[in-house]
Every structure is written in C-alpha cells, then in structure tokens.
Amino acid sequence: MTLSPIKTxxxxxxxxxxxNYRIRRFLKLLGKNFGQPNQTQRKQVVxxxxxxxxxxxxxxxxxxxxxxxxxxxxxxxxxxxTLAVAAGIITxxxxxxxxxxxxxxxxxxxxxxxxxLKRRIIRRAKRKMARVSRAKIxxxxxxxxxxxxxxxxxxxxxxxxxxxxxxxxxNTPLGVSRLILDKLTADxxxxxxxxxxxxxxxxxxxxxxxxxxxxxxxxINESHLERFGSIENTIKTKFEIVEATKRAGLVVLxxxxxxxxxxxxxYIKGQKICFYASRNNPLxxxxxxxxxxxxxxxxxxxxxxxRERNFxxxxxxxxxxxxxxxVMACVCIARELGMSNGEIQRGIANIKPISHRLEPIRGASGxxxxxxxxxxx
Numbered sequence: 232m233t234l235s236p237i238k239t240x241x242x243x244x245x246x247x248x249x250x251n252y253r254i255r256r257f258l259k260l261l262g263k264n265f266g267q268p269n270q271t272q273r274k275q276v277v278x279x280x281x282x283x284x285x286x287x288x289x290x291x292x293x294x295x296x297x298x299x300x301x302x303x304x305x306x307x308x309x310x311x312x313t314l315a316v317a318a319g320i321i322t323x324x325x326x327x328x329x330x331x332x333x334x335x336x337x338x339x340x341x342x343x344x345x346x347x348l349k350r351r352i353i354r355r356a357k358r359k360m361a362r363v364s365r366a367k368i369x370x371x372x373x374x375x376x377x378x379x380x381x382x383x384x385x386x387x388x389x390x391x392x393x394x395x396x397x398x399x400x401x402n403t404p405l406g407v408s409r410l411i412l413d414k415l416t417a418d419x420x421x422x423x424x425x426x427x428x429x430x431x432x433x434x435x436x437x438x439x440x441x442x443x444x445x446x447x448x449x450x451i452n453e454s455h456l457e458r459f460g461s462i463e464n465t466i467k468t469k470f471e472i473v474e475a476t477k478r479a480g481l482v483v484l485x486x487x488x489x490x491x492x493x494x495x496x497x498y499i500k501g502q503k504i505c506f507y508a509s510r511n512n513p514l515x516x517x518x519x520x521x522x523x524x525x526x527x528x529x530x531x532x533x534x535x536x537x538r539e540r541n542f543x544x545x546x547x548x549x550x551x552x553x554x555x556x557x558v559m560a561c562v563c564i565a566r567e568l569g570m571s572n573g574e575i576q577r578g579i580a581n582i583k584p585i586s587h588r589l590e591p592i593r594g595a596s597g598x599x600x601x602x603x604x605x606x607x608x
Contacts, residue, residue, distance in 0.1 A: 244330075254339070266329070285334065294323070297322040301315040357408075367422070371384075372427070374451050379549070380560065381397065382396075383549075390577050390578035391574050395419045395421070397424050404437050429455055433468060438471065443480060446473055446481075448482075466494050478502060481567050482503070483505050485507060492514070505564075510555075519559070521534045531546070533545060542572070
C-alpha cells in the first residue's frame with residue numbers, strides 16, 4: 232500500500248471510471264482496500280471531459296475544506312498562523328488519501344447536469360439520424376464476440392458500401408450518439424453499431440437511437456452477471472435488439488450458443504432469420520468442411536458451401552474455429568444486402584486480426600505468441 236496522494240487520487244478516479252461512475256459499485260470497490268492502490272491497474276485513466284470536470288470540482292472542494300480547517304484552527308482555537316497553515320496542509324493530505332470523500336459529493340451534485348447534457352447529445356443524434364441518414368443499421372450485441380463480428384462484417388461490406396462502424400469499444404448510448412454527430416454523413420450506406428449492456432433496457436436505449444435493419448446476437452453467457460443479477464435478465468436484455476429490429480429486417484443468430492438457440496422464438500416478431508455456426512448445424516444454410524489450423528499463426532482455412540453456391544476454400548487470419556461462424560454470418564448479411572459472390576469473396580480477404588483477441592504475434596527467436604489479453608470472459 233502506498234501513501235502517495237497523486238497515486239491514490241489517480242487510482243480512485245480510475246476505479247470510479249471503471250465502474251462507469253456508478254457510486255454504489257464504486258463504494259463496493261473502495262470497501263476492499265479503502266481506495267488505496269495495492270494492485271496493478273488493468274487500464275489507464277481516460278481523461279474524458281466528464282472526468283476532468285469531476286476531478287477539477289473535487290479539487291476545488293478539497294482545497295476549500297483544507298482552507299476551512301486552517302481558518303477554524305486560526306480563529307476558533309487561536310492557533311498561530313504556522314499551525315493554522317499546517318492544519319490546512321494536513322487536511323489536504325488526508326483528503327488526498329481519501330479522495331472519494333470529496334469525489335462522491337461532487338459526483339452526486341453533478342448528476343442532474345450530467346443527465347441533461349447526455350439527453351441533449353442523444354436528442355441531437357436522433358435528429359441527425361432522421362434528417363441526414365438513409366444508412367442501413369446493423370446492430371450487434373452479445374456477451375462475447377461483438378467486436379470481432381463488427382470488424383469482420385465492416386471489412387466484408389466495405390468492398391461494396393460506404394461503411395461507418397463504432398470505434399474500438401464504443402457501445403453505449405452516449406458513445407454511439409457522439410459518433411453519429413462526429414462521423415455520420417449523408418453518403419454513409421451502412422452503419423455497424425456495437426451495443427453493450429449492463430442492465431435491462433440498455434440495448435433498447437441504443438436501439439431507440441439507431442433502430443436496426445439487421446440485428447446480430449453473438450452469444451449469451453454469465454458475463455457481467457453481477458450487474459444483471461440473473462442469466463434470465465441477461466437473456467432478456469440481449470434479445471432487446473431482436474425486439475427492436477424492424478419487421479422487414481433480418482435477425483442473425485449464433486446457432487452454436489445454446490441460450491440463443493433455446494430462447495430466440497420468444498422474441499422474434501416476424502423478421503427473417505439467418506443462423507450461423509462454426510460447425511455444421513441443421514439450422515444454418517451453409518456447410519463447413521476441411522477446417523485447417525495453420526500452426527505458423529497465419530489463421531485458419533475451411534470450405535464454405537450452400538445448396539446454391541460453393542465458395543471454395545476460404546482462408547482468414549483469425550484463430551479459433553469460431554471465426555468460421557463469423558464468416559458465415561458475414562456471408563448471410565452480405566447476400567441479404569445484394570453483394571455478389573465475387574464481392575463477398577474479396578471482402579472476406581479484407582478481414583484482419585483483431586488486437587488482443589487471439590492475435591498472433593511473432594516473438595523473439597520465432598516464438599509464436601497468441602495475444603488474447605483483452606478477453607476476461
């Protein structure tokens with residue numbers, strides 16, 4: 232444990248941001264070690280505008296309290312000026328070690344303004360979507376595999392269309408809204424949106440901003456179960472994207488996932504369905520054969536065929552058999568959007584490894600390192 236004020240303040244800000252500024256969850260983390268940095272951070276603090284405001288206002292409150300402590304010592308206890316200054320410095324130091332004592336009141340006071348600012352940004356994004364965009368919206372959610380699906384799909388569809396995708400891990404209503412305001416243009420043809428959730432209603436909130444023409448559910452498991460409370464809540468939340476999909480739209484589902492396959496019929500409302508899988512399954516329209524893993528880390532290859540078309544041998548620089556299912560989903564969606572077989576094959580060739588997700592890296596002396604450090608599932 233360290234008693235460094237700077238490290239402690241930074242660490243407590245990191246914890247608060249890590250918990251998405253949710254005070255109750257932040258307090259649970261603080262209860263483990265009183266907010267003292269006694270472990271390695273998985274991520275770094277991101278100095279967003281919100282965090283900068285909270286830190287600045289907390290620092291102002293901390294300084295005011297420290298000045299007040301010195302003033303009280305000087306006036307009420309008739310302490311010499313030097314002792315009054317010392318009282319102020321000691322107060323400032325102690326509050327630095329327990330920075331959450333000023334951070335939490337500031338965060339509570341900031342909540343109404345924060346809510347109004349978020350609602351304003353989301354309203355502006357909705358207006359822009361209605362005014363500017365004719366893009367088809369493809370929404371992706373699931374307990375795992377969202378980012379890999381997003382990147383692969385964007386690579387394939389970009390062979391024919393002008394595609395906008397959510398960046399990195401942007402998957403919240405505010406993040407999606409800001410991307411719309413910053414990047415969406417009138418000539419955007421496809422908007423691929425990753426949608427994250429921690430509780431019921433989160434997916435629906437994003438879908439209210441970007442109603443999906445095509446939705447994808449990549450899978451459901453116990454990820455974030457401590458927030459959802461039960462696997463039943465997780466299932467209902469993930470399928471909010473299906474319920475929000477336009478009636479003339481397409482729903483793409485992972486047939487490999489038992490919870491998806493077991494519950495999808497409860498949420499379908501007349502939309503067309505396409506299943507995908509990484510192994511042969513009676514629900515899927517394509518067959519996979521001759522799967523091969525290249526031990527040099529260059530990826531996998533497999534044969535993909537349907538009743539009407541044999542795509543032949545496909546090689547992609549992704550590791551793991553699940554990637555064959557992702558390609559199958561991309562093919563289903565590309566064909567729904569009118570891409571030719573040639574365009575689809577060229578698009579598949581554009582798929583690249585995803586950073587920190589089974590990413591092959593050639594290390595020293597030819598050692599192959601598989602970097603899967605992002606995943607915590």
